[in-house]
Amino acid sequence: MGLSGRLLQMIIASGVIIFAMVAAVATTNAKPAGCPRKCGDVEIPFPFGLKETDQACYLNKVFDIFCDSGKPMIGNLPVINISIETHELHVLNTVVRDCYDWSGQRVSKNTKKLSAAQFTISNTKNQFTVLGCDTQAYLGGFQNGERYWLGCSSLCPSLNNVVSDSCSGVGCCELGFPDGLKDIWVQVQSFSNHTNVSDFNPCGYAFVVEKGKFNFSTDILRNLPYNRVPMVFDWAIGNETCKEAQKKPNFACEDKNSECFEPQNREGYQCMCKQGYKGNPYLYGGCEDINECEDPTLNNCSKMCNNTEGNYTCYCPKGYHGDGRKDGEDCSADPTAVIAIKIPIVIGVSFVVILGVSSWLFIFHKKRKLIRLKESFFRQNGGLILEQQFSKQQRSKEMAKIFTVEELKKATNNYDESRIIGQGGFGTVYKGFLLDKRIVAIKKSKTVDQNQIDQFVNEVVLLSQINHRNVVKLLGCCLETQVPLLVYEFVPKGTLFKYIHHESSASTITWETRLRIAAETAYALSYLHSAASTPIIHRDVKSSNILLDDDFTAKVSDFGTSRLVPRDQKELATVVQGTLGYLDPEYLQTNQLTEKSDVYSFGVVLVELLTGGDVLSFNRSEKERSLAMYFLSSLKEDRLFEVLENCIVEEGNEEQIKEVVELAKRCLRVKGDERPTMKEVAMELEGIRKTETHSWVSVQSNLEEAEHLLGETSHAYEQGGSSSRTVGYDSMNDQVTLALGDGR
Structure with a gap:
């Protein structure tokens, strides 16, 4: 055979190989035609597939669906819908119950773990809901490979204060959660085994549910009639x-x-x-061409439309010329048909004129409506009353100002997300730049109680007059929106919480600085309790509500839950509100709010400054879960060196540390009457700052009574994982807070 013959054979062989490779690729990409795509009434689109079929029917084991008697299941969750367009998986999630009999014995399991491969819980479509009159619950999971916790409490002594369709913490509590959360578990438990409310609420409930799919009513507190609720997963392919x-x-x-x-x-x-x-x-060949010509909303043709692969073209009918597009050279009549189209042109011009006039009238009407709406909000939010109050006072540059909505929009670049410096359940805080070059923090709350507008106005007037170097200054407010906006001075270094608990920041504040921050905070609270024109109980003293400026000067912030106390009253009966771990146990049990409640919370902050420990930690034993209990137990057992922050022990200052330890112990006394006042605390801290350091003396004392009450409180938290500092959301920071009742 000649050279040409061998060359021909090689060409034929190469062609056969190429054909075989193409066929192999086509075979690989094509999915088996016999794969069942339905279980009951639910469609199972690829990449999902039924588990009992060939593995080629689904992409990998992450997407296998088990068909149980006509009901599709993924893990232990029934599937109700799978969307390819939105990449959502709709399932029925389990309601976690914590039920007790009349004697206070638990009769149902109170923890449920939910693991669905690599799918994440949709934070835009779901919410965490807790039901009960003696109930607290936690939602745990992983976010970006790290453990994440949040919690919510729901209390009500009776059904008198429970309002249907309202999840405000009385009988019903609901929270959002961050994006990217997976492998979640839900735990629900009782403060007192439902013994006080068992006649109308023997159970507590907790679950993640799709927004808009659950309506709360008082009847549900007696008995939740279903065991599952709808929930939405987001899904994607792999991790690449x-x-x-x-x-x-x-x-x-x-x-x-x-x-x-x-x-x-x-x-x-x-x-x-x-x-x-x-x-x-x-699927190979799964994307089909859309015929845009069948739907006028999908094409831009003025006259004639021709569908093409993945697109369409426009053309003009006979007797017209142009490209036939509405935004291009529309179809125009040929010279021979000019007369025939004059009438449509006149009609078209008239239509345009009418449309222009109508548009102008519409815009004018819309602007007038917007102005009236802003005026309505201004009156509704007490603007007229506030103006009258301000007019009675001698105006100065330092006094609060009523801002317009346009001023604050411009200051925040129309509330750009990049300006957000804090976000929580009660609202969002933005960094703003006023025209006079001042940098401010603008708090945009989510809701306001219209029944308490007068109190809101009084508090704005009062807080605007507070001019203390250790209290965040209220600069003004805006009342032209549905929910009033508050404008505060901007404090650059953030919260004390960050500098205590973040390892990279904790060592930057020395013992001298910590002691000064404690003294400044104490002076601020003392001023609020006794020197303000109307005494103020802060009610949420914690390290995340103490801000630090460039010189580490302390400034007390966030008066969203504070209460004004008439001078002829020693205490107020209120719905319990605050942050777990900082809450005064006497206030938690009696609902009687006094200035000594702030003293207890400040005592916990002192312990944070001394130890750097988490206020609530599941890494400690149940008895010592709260930082206050852990600290007092360590004192009793002579283990103080084990809990103190290493960096402050290494600095020496033993005598000062000893005196602050003793002061913290007195602030944490069980009975409020036995605690010092904030004025006494402030004066004692100032005295400690001036003392000389001496050798260390062991600190021990009789702490049985404090251990007993704090031990009871600690039973509210059962072991569920790593540390959980707070529950719920704080309005000024990224910190999670507990709202056990309505706020202000």
């Missing part, structure tokens, strides 16, 4: 980026008309059909 996945043979975006996207705040990638196509991008 699009660029990484495209290099591998098992890349899931099979169709040539599909595109790869990377979801925000979670791992993996998602496939979508390109513009002009619809269908399943995870």
Whole structure:
């Protein structure tokens, strides 16, 4: 055989090999035609598939669905819908119950773990809900590989104060949670085994539920009639980026008309059909062309439309010329048809004129409506009353100002997300720049009680007059929005909490600085209790509500839960509100709020400054779960050196530390009458700052009574994982807070 013959054979052999490779690829990409795609009434689209079928029917084991008697299940959760377009998995989530009989014995399991492969819980579609009159619950999970906790409490001594369709903490409590949360578990428990409310509320409930799918009513507190609620997962493919996945043979975006996207705040990638196509991008040939000409809203043609692959074209009918597009060269009549189209032109021009006039009238009406709406909000939020109060006072540059909504929009760049410096359950705080170059913090709350507008106005007037170097200054407010906006001075270094608990920051504040911060905070609280024109009980003293300026000067902030106390009253009966771990146990049991409640909370802050420990920690034994109990137990057992922050022990100052330890112990006394006043605390701290240091003397005392009451309080927290400092949300910071009742 000649050279030409051998060359021909090689060409034929190469062609056969190429054909075989193409066929192999086509076979690999094509999914088996016999795969069942339905379980009961639920469609099971690829990449999901039924577990009992061939493995080629689903992408991998993450996406296998078990069909149990016509009910699709993923793990232990029934599936009710799977969406390819939104990449959502709708399931029925379990309601976790914590029930007790008349004697206070638990009769149901109170913890439930939910693990669904790599799927994340949708934070935009779900919320964490807790029901009960003697109930607290925790939601735990992993976010970006780290443990995450939040909690919520629901209390009510009777059904008299419970309002249907309202989840404000009385009978019902609800919270949002961050994006990217997976492998969650829910734990619900009781403060006193429901013995006080068992006749109308024997159980506590907790669950993650799809927003808008649960309506609260008082009848539910007696008995929740169902065991499951709808919930939404977000799903994606693997944990690789699009660029990484495209290099591998098992890349899931099979169709040539599909595109790869990377979801925000979670791992993996998602496939979508390109513009002009619809269908399943995870199947070979799954993205089908959309006929835009069938739907006028999908095309831009003025006259005639012709569908093409993935697109469409416009053209003009006979007797007209142009490209036929509404935004291009619309169809115009040929010269021979000019006369025939004059009438439509006149009609068109008239229509445009009418449309222009109508648009102008509409815009004018809309502006007038907006002005009236702002005036309505201004009156509704007590603006007229506030103006009258301000007019009675001698105005000065330091006094509060009523800002316009336009001023604050401009200061925050229309509330740009990049300006957010704090966010929680009660609202969001933005960093703003006023026209006079001042930097401010603008608090945008979520709700306001219209029945307490007069009290809100009085508090704004009062707080605007407080001019103490250790209290965050209220600069003014805006009343032209549905919920009033408050404007505070901006404190640059953030919270004391950050500098105590973050390892990278804790060593930057010396013992001298810590002692000064404690003294300044004490002076601020003493001023609020006794020197203000109307005494103020802060009610939420904690390290995350103490801000630090550039010189580490302390400034007490966040008066969202504070109460004004008439001078002829020693205490107020209120719904308990504050932060777990800082709450005065006497206030928690009696609902009687006094200035000594702030003293107890300040004592916990002193212990934080001394130890750097978490206020609540599940890493400690149940008896010592709260920092206050842990501290007092350490004193009794002569283990103080074990709990003190290493960096302050190494500095020496033994005598000063000893005196602060003794002062903290007195602030944490069980009975409020036995605690010092904030004025006494402030004076004692100032005296300690002036003392000389001496050798260390062991600190021991009789702490049985304090241990007993704090021990009772600690039973409210059962072991569930790592540290949990707070529960619920704080209005000024990223800190989680407990709202056991309505706020102000």
